[in-house]
Amino acid sequence: MAEPKVNELMEKIVSLSKRRGFIFQSSEIYGGINGFWDYGPLGAELKRNVKDLWWQSMTRDREDVVGLDATIIMHPKVWEASGHTSTFSDPMVDCKDCKGRFRADQVDNTPCLKKPSKMVTECGSDKTEPRAFNLMFKTYVGPVETEDNVAYLRPETAQAIFAQFKNVSDVSRQKIPFGICQIGKAFRNEINPRNYTFRSREFEQMELEFFIKPDEIAHAQGGAPAEEAPTDSPESNWGWKQWHGYWVNQRLNWYESIGLPSDSLELHWQTDDELAHYARATVDIMFKFPFGVQELEGVAARSNYDLTQHQEHSGKSMEYFDEEAKTRYIPHVIEPSAGVDRMVLALICNAYHEAMIPNAKGVMEKRIVMRFHPSVAPIKVGVFPLLKNKPELVEKAKAVYDLLKPHFNCFYDEAGAIGKRYARQDEIGTPYCVTIDFDTLGENPDLLDTVTLRERDTTNQSRVTIQDLLATLKSGLGLP
Numbered sequence: 001m002a003e004p005k006v007n008e009l010m011e012k013i014v015s016l017s018k019r020r021g022f023i024f025q026s027s028e029i030y031g032g033i034n035g036f037w038d039y040g041p042l043g044a045e046l047k048r049n050v051k052d053l054w055w056q057s058m059t060r061d062r063e064d065v066v067g068l069d070a071t072i073i074m075h076p077k078v079w080e081a082s083g084h085t086s087t088f089s090d091p092m093v094d095c096k097d098c099k100g101r102f103r104a105d106q107v108d109n110t111p112c113l114k115k116p117s118k119m120v121t122e123c124g125s126d127k128t129e130p131r132a133f134n135l136m137f138k139t140y141v142g143p144v145e146t147e148d149n150v151a152y153l154r155p156e157t158a159q160a161i162f163a164q165f166k167n168v169s170d171v172s173r174q175k176i177p178f179g180i181c182q183i184g185k186a187f188r189n190e191i192n193p194r195n196y197t198f199r200s201r202e203f204e205q206m207e208l209e210f211f212i213k214p215d216e217i218a219h220a221q222g223g224a225p226a227e228e229a230p231t232d233s234p235e236s237n238w239g240w241k242q243w244h245g246y247w248v249n250q251r252l253n254w255y256e257s258i259g260l261p262s263d264s265l266e267l268h269w270q271t272d273d274e275l276a277h278y279a280r281a282t283v284d285i286m287f288k289f290p291f292g293v294q295e296l297e298g299v300a301a302r303s304n305y306d307l308t309q310h311q312e313h314s315g316k317s318m319e320y321f322d323e324e325a326k327t328r329y330i331p332h333v334i335e336p337s338a339g340v341d342r343m344v345l346a347l348i349c350n351a352y353h354e355a356m357i358p359n360a361k362g363v364m365e366k367r368i369v370m371r372f373h374p375s376v377a378p379i380k381v382g383v384f385p386l387l388k389n390k391p392e393l394v395e396k397a398k399a400v401y402d403l404l405k406p407h408f409n410c411f412y413d414e415a416g417a418i419g420k421r422y423a424r425q426d427e428i429g430t431p432y433c434v435t436i437d438f439d440t441l442g443e444n445p446d447l448l449d450t451v452t453l454r455e456r457d458t459t460n461q462s463r464v465t466i467q468d469l470l471a472t473l474k475s476g477l478g479l480p
């Protein structure tokens, strides 16, 4: 059920991801299931690192954002209020010949199911008129499958934040402006899942809803003029434009901090036609994937649309009493909304390099090196005894492994020639390897209790004392 290969680079990335255990097709032994992907041992580590780094920067490093962990299934009225029940749909056409269902806006570049060499628009078959197809997955709560028991798997994590706005603001003692963030699964019955994990049917989102004063309140309190560029030090009386600009900058800085350079990203300001019904402005942060420049994250100014809708549909007040302004209002919101799976895919694509590296005999070889930023690399350090059949080397290497393991994810490997072991770690993006050899044991007394430290990107090797090893690695990995 895998989709057609897009280009040679993507083919290599998909193949490496499977071979080294980053990403597998879900239910592969049964032929897979379209739009669903599993993360293998290295992919699970990479994904966890991304989520931990996002959580750290969005809430733990800040005093004005708190977290939430809400359910995937919520009261169906949540989706009525948010507009998803009526508007979360794509116009679809059905092909009367191959019976495929395609997004009306994508028929031009989607292969026909019966004639894969042709595009759906060119295959010559009749199509139905476009019809709306709701993207929410439906299920039933309880044993009886009636319309009264219908519920949906959430298509975004954001709505739980709005639905819990009152509870969270009551318990957290936060004052506007403040945010609530959440990481969790979202589900969309995408018509054409494609570009590997990029458009999946089950995926994870990392969303922040940052609640701000309505512009009239902010400006009454001397807020900065809307044209003024935001700085890195937020002001409580900023209007939505400053907050919007601030969050776009924050997110761009974060992408750079995890190793996506600014020249791999582009900003796309959505046009009026593209804006969602709730948005005043949305900036898409786009990444240059091998299959094109595509959205990683949207930073939307959602006005007070969602809270107003929930107030109307639930009958519960969503108003906030602003002690500073001595007035009540429904807060407005800025929403940076990112996809974990897209970010992982962007990191994998960005890390993929083919380099000419000398093998053990000094002959140059083409090798894959995954140049992950150390903060996201699934394994930080590989630890090797030079030879596995020398118990003294193995014992010392295991002691070094035990020394490092509590501090970062390490991998102990004694199988095969040392060059092969370096190559295996390069291919999964391990920033450092440590080798324990006879000099470590004192064959050259000057080098007693020193190890070889090899850097992935430069392949440089240096000698470091075991005593200094942890501090050297921490500094190289950018850890405190």
Ligand code: GAP
Pocket: 155, 156, 157, 158, 188, 190, 197, 198, 199, 200, 201, 203, 204, 205, 207, 295, 296, 297, 298, 335, 337, 338, 339, 340, 341, 342
């Ligand atoms: N709450 C706003 C919201 O959900 P969105 O642009 O529909 O906005 C936000 O989704 C992010 O979620 C996207 O930028 C993308 O990273 C991720 N995302 C959305 N649909 C996805 C899909 N089908 N597969 C993988 N990631 C997806």
